[in-house]
Amino acid sequence: MQFKIGTFKKFTGLSEGTLRYYEKIGLITPGRDGSNDYRRYDEEDLLSLVQIKQLTGFHIPLNELLESGSLDAPEAMYDLLAAHRKTLEKEIDDLYERIARIKLHESTFRKICDQDLRVERLNIRGIYRLFISDPVVSSHPETARITARWLAKMPYTHATIRIPKEELAGEAEGPFSVQIGIGMLERYFSEAGETFREPMQYSPPQSCIHGMVFVADLASIRRTDLSPFFEYLDRNALIPVDDMFGWIVYIARDRQRPRYCLSLRVAVA
Secondary structure, eight states: OEEOHHHHHHHHOOOHHHHHHHHHTTSOOOEEOTTTOOEEEEHHHHHHHHHHHHHHHTTOOHHHHHHHTTTTOHHHHHHHHHHHHHHHHHHHHHHHHHHHHHHHHHHHHHHHHTTOOOOEEEEEOOEEEEOTTSHHHHTSTTHHHHHHHHHTTTTSEEEEEEEOHHHHHSOOOOOOOOEEEEEEEHHHHHHTTOOOOTTOEEEOSEEEEEEEEEESOGGGOOGGGGHHHHHHHHHTTOOEEEEEEEEEEEEEEETTEEEEEEEEEEEEO
């Protein structure tokens, strides 16, 4: 059976321009009416379009179908389908990972909403950090490249801060010398194909105490702001064995005045 272009458009839902384009690249081959040279489409053209629509429905770009030769040989079609399956599986894995990260953030914000800011003991995973506010780090020739690359790894890079161990161990009330930078958990660092080098810092997996605090100014964090941590240390006869560091969970702005929620941890013994 043959169809005029108007009828074929209705069957396929494709525009005349699209049908002409498919003809131009050889996906369909309509015949011609000998009396007036009008295009005549048949069942084979319809079946070809069904196949194309199915394959592009898998999000396989049309140009890949044409360039790969998959429409001419089953071996090429197999390779193309296998490659796209692997791509989709990787996308699914990435989505599951993002969902897991969102759930982690949800849990953190639930604690903030419930004012559940208590200090507790836990084991932390390894983390790589780059403290850009350190003049030595900021002037290092590798810092800008590392920063740009880590920021391209969102949502797996986070803003982080550090308070030196020496100041925590002292009796000074502050303000503490806070350094600001970015960090990436060891797992994501490895998956991103990163390699350790200066001026990066690395903190290995450790036993630590962890909690959240709110501060109005990162440059004015005092001992009283961290009192829950010092009380926990004293109550459990623990001592800090590394810098206190953590991530900036949230910057709340009230009339353009920031208020920082910090998730902090310090390794202990």
